[in-house]
Amino acid sequence: MPDKLIIxxxxxxxxxxxxxxxxxxxxxxxxxxxxxLVHGGGKKASKLMKQLNIPVKMINGRRIxxxxxxxxxxxxxxxxxxxxxxxxxxxxHCAAIGxxxxxxxxxxxxxxxxxxxxxxxxxxxxSINTEVIIKILKNGFIPVFCALTHDGKxxxxxxxxxxxxxxxxxxxxxxxxxxxxxxxxxxGVMQDINDPxxxxxxxxxxxxxxxxAENIISDGMIPKIDNAFAALDKGVQNVFIKHYSAITQKExxxxxxx
Amino acid sequence: MPDKLIIxxxxxxxxxxxxxxxxxxxxxxxxxxxxxLVHGGGKKASKLMKQLNIPVKMINGRRIxxxxxxxxxxxxxxxxxxxxxxxxxxxxHCAAIGxxxxxxxxxxxxxxxxxxxxxxxxxxxxSINTEVIIKILKNGFIPVFCALTHDGKxxxxxxxxxxxxxxxxxxxxxxxxxxxxxxxxxxGVMQDINDPxxxxxxxxxxxxxxxxAENIISDGMIPKIDNAFAALDKGVQNVFIKHYSAITQKExxxxxxx
Numbered sequence: 173m174p175d176k177l178i179i180x181x182x183x184x185x186x187x188x189x190x191x192x193x194x195x196x197x198x199x200x201x202x203x204x205x206x207x208x209l210v211h212g213g214g215k216k217a218s219k220l221m222k223q224l225n226i227p228v229k230m231i232n233g234r235r236i237x238x239x240x241x242x243x244x245x246x247x248x249x250x251x252x253x254x255x256x257x258x259x260x261x262x263x264x265h266c267a268a269i270g271x272x273x274x275x276x277x278x279x280x281x282x283x284x285x286x287x288x289x290x291x292x293x294x295x296x297x298x299s300i301n302t303e304v305i306i307k308i309l310k311n312g313f314i315p316v317f318c319a320l321t322h323d324g325k326x327x328x329x330x331x332x333x334x335x336x337x338x339x340x341x342x343x344x345x346x347x348x349x350x351x352x353x354x355x356x357x358x359x360g361v362m363q364d365i366n367d368p369x370x371x372x373x374x375x376x377x378x379x380x381x382x383x384x385a386e387n388i389i390s391d392g393m394i395p396k397i398d399n400a401f402a403a404l405d406k407g408v409q410n411v412f413i414k415h416y417s418a419i420t421q422k423e424x425x426x427x428x429x430x
Numbered sequence: 431m432p433d434k435l436i437i438x439x440x441x442x443x444x445x446x447x448x449x450x451x452x453x454x455x456x457x458x459x460x461x462x463x464x465x466x467l468v469h470g471g472g473k474k475a476s477k478l479m480k481q482l483n484i485p486v487k488m489i490n491g492r493r494i495x496x497x498x499x500x501x502x503x504x505x506x507x508x509x510x511x512x513x514x515x516x517x518x519x520x521x522x523h524c525a526a527i528g529x530x531x532x533x534x535x536x537x538x539x540x541x542x543x544x545x546x547x548x549x550x551x552x553x554x555x556x557s558i559n560t561e562v563i564i565k566i567l568k569n570g571f572i573p574v575f576c577a578l579t580h581d582g583k584x585x586x587x588x589x590x591x592x593x594x595x596x597x598x599x600x601x602x603x604x605x606x607x608x609x610x611x612x613x614x615x616x617x618g619v620m621q622d623i624n625d626p627x628x629x630x631x632x633x634x635x636x637x638x639x640x641x642x643a644e645n646i647i648s649d650g651m652i653p654k655i656d657n658a659f660a661a662l663d664k665g666v667q668n669v670f671i672k673h674y675s676a677i678t679q680k681e682x683x684x685x686x687x688x
Contacts, residue, residue, distance in 0.1 A: 223482055243510060250528075251509020252501060255578065255586050259532040263584035269533045270508075274517040276527045276571060311565055313534060320513065326521035328513050 176205040177309075177348035181337035182355045183212030186416045187253060196355060197257065199419045201264035206309050206348060208340060209268075209316045211257060212333035217241075217248040237292040237330045245330050249318040258316055269313040273297075273321030274328060276304045279336065281321035281329050295321040295329025297336070300343035334396060338403040345407030352408055354396060355416040360426035361397070363388060375428045377401065400428045434463040435567075435606035439595035440613045441470030444674045445511060454613060455515065457677045459522035464567050464606060466598060467526075467574045469515060470591035475499075475506040491650075495550040495588040503588050507576040516574055527571040531555075531579030532586060534562045537594065539579035539587050553579040553587025555594070558601035592654060596661040603665030610666055612654060613674040618684035619655070621646060633686045635659065658686045 180200055186192045200209055218228050221244050229236035237245060254270040261268035273279025273295075281295030308315055317340070319333035334354065341352045361383075363370035375383070380397060383389045389397065400411035414425030438458055444450045458467060476486050479502050487494035495503060512528040519526035531537025531553075539553030566573055575598070577591035592612065599610045619641075621628035633641070638655060641647045647655065658669035672683030 246513055247505035247509035249509065250513050251505035251507065255504055255508045255530050255532055258530070259580045259586050260584040262532055262535050262580060262582060267534065270528075270530070272513050272516070272528070274513055274520055274526075274528075276525065277520050307569055311569065322517045322520060324520060326518040328517050 174347060174349050177344055177350045178203050178205050178207040178353065179210065179337050179341050179344075179350060180207065180353045180355060180419060181210040181212075181333060182416065183333050184214060185357055186355060187211060187214035188216070192416055193257070194260065196416045196419060197260050197266075198264055199417070201261055201266035202420055207314055208305075208309075209257070209261075209314070210319070210333055210337040210340065211249075211253060211316065212319055213245065213249050213253065216252065217245050220244050220248060231289050231291075234291065234332075235330070236290070237294050239293065242293040242328065242330060246320060246328055250320055254316060254318040261314065261316065267313050268316050269308065270316045270318070271308075272318055272328065273331070273336075276308065277301050277322075277324070278304055278315075279317075279321040279331070279339070280324050281331055282323055283327070283329060293327070293329050295323065295331045297321060297331060297339045300339055302343050302347060305340070305344065306347055334399055338399045338408075341403045341408040341411075342406035345409070350408045351410045351412065352400070352403060353412045353414055353419055354400075355414055355419055357416065358413075359415050359418075360413050360424070361389065361393060365390070372426050375426055376430060380428075397428065401430075404428065404430045432605060432607050435602055435608045436461050436463050436465040436611065437468065437595050437599050437602075437608060438465065438611045438613060438677060439468040439470075439591060440674065441591050442472060443615055444613060445469060445472035446474070450674055451515070452518065454674045454677060455518050455524075456522055457675070459519055459524035460678060465572055466563075466567075467515070467519075467572070468577070468591055468595040468598065469507075469511060469574070470577055471503065471507050471511065474510065475503050478502050478506060489547050489549075492549065492590075493552075493588070494548070495552050497551065500551040500586065500588060504578060504586055508578055512574060512576045519572065519574065525571050526574050527566065528574045528576070529566075530576055530586065531589070531594075534566065535559050535580075535582070536562055536573075537575075537579040537589070537597070538582050539589055540581055541585065541587060551585070551587050553581065553589045555579060555589060555597045558597055560601050560605060563598070563602065564605055592657055596657045596666075599661045599666040599669075600664035603661075603667070608666045609668045609670065610658070610661060611670045611672055611677055612658075613672055613677055615674065616671075617673045617676075618671050618682070619647065619651060623648070630684050633684055634688060638686075655686065659688075662686065662688045
């Protein structure tokens with residue numbers, strides 16, 4: 173039987189609040205299986221851009237990454253957040269090693285061609301270097317990926333953190349029994365967003381179709397769940413959407429399977 | 431006979447100018463031996479601090495790193511510069527992996543206790559994790575260290591890049607035949623700073639004493655050479671002070687030996 177691999181993705185508000193981040197890092201450090209952490213950016217990049225008078229351009233909730241924005245994103249994601257997370261994981265006796273997709277050539281992408289929208293320095297993933305990542309894992313290191321990739325020609329590119337987690341899961345599922353955990357501020361996918369006891373504990377394709385038909389799943393959650401099913405289709409075993417404090421609790425949040 | 435290990439340190443102006451940096455990275459990628467790159471910061475951190483109205487505090491040419499400065503240094507060194515270097519090395523088919531001292535717990539330091547001057551979040555190195563660095567090298571990766579370390583308790587610390595290179599050399603000299611190359615804008619240590627043909631090709635302790643007595647070696651070079659002799663005392667074989675374009679040229683620059 174292949175070894176278990178947990179890929180946990182954290183982002184947004186969890187990263188902005190040191191105490192919440194500490195909770196999740198402590199729990200993550202305790203996971204006994206092979207594991208990878210993927211982190212997004214939080215608000216720091218936008219805040220810094222504002223302070224430097226760099227306009228923050230968003231279309232449909234997605235950042236347009238021009239050259240100045242890429243510089244900021246690279247500094248905040250790979251420098252500030254990634255190293256703070258790695259240092260705190262080390263303090264929790266977790267042998268973390270911070271990576272972008274350029275480090276060890278782990279994630280290769282290409283600059284998204286301009287179509288209706290030119291997203292700028294945004295990378296769509298071409299391939300995951302499973303050989304290198306497996307080598308890193310087998311050597312006892314815990315990869316901590318920030319949401320940056322490279323094009324192999326010297327250019328760093330900004331890539332959505334949910335997608336990085338999903339693509340890592342898909343690629344590594346041929347070698348490991350992979351679970352992806354998306355950690356956030358809610359208890360899971362909710363039947364009623366105002367009722368914390370209304371977590372939908374299990375979603376498969378059939379249930380998902382029902383929930384969408386009944387308008388129970390909101391717009392923001394749909395790309396997350398679509399992403400989850402795409403990963404499941406390529407061999408990922410389970411995708412969980414969980415509260416950030418429940419990462420090690422088996423019976424919590426929403427479990428998505430085929 | 432132990433394997434050869436080249437530790438190249440680049441800093442200052444070489445980092446600020448993309449074309450010069452490209453020259454050195456291309457040459458570095460061609461070095462056939464085990465190798466490590468250590469980089470400093472250049473002017474970007476000070477520039478960014480100015481833009482953000484964070485006062486740049488220097489005493490005797492050394493930066494005072496308060497909390498805001500550490501944030502900037504971390505972003506610029508570990509995020510912007512480190513990842514740009516790694517991406518460009520990858521484009522040169524060099525299996526680079528960017529590291530701070532927190533990554534893989536490679537360099538442990540302690541916050542320098544305030545004495546006459548409180549340097550703030552500056553780390554003095556306690557230990558180099560040779561086991562982890564050798565593992566990384568043996569796996570075929572090329573470590574690219576930025577000048578940041580950690581205290582093992584979750585705190586990142588700013589550490590002088592020359593010192594990082596020297597300490598790596600000292601620690602790894604029990605496993606490798608180590609050469610350290612300090613790369614900069616000059617042809618080497620100069621007899622006459624205005625004459626590019628006056629490179630002093632060889633310095634040992636005796637010659638160093640003479641050069642100091644004759645005031646030929648300037649103030650800025652003294653800590654560099656002292657650092658070099660300290661590394662040689664602990665087992666490093668050669669220290670070179672070279673022009674950034676001559677990293678792979680054996681007969682160039684100044685060679686320092688015991």
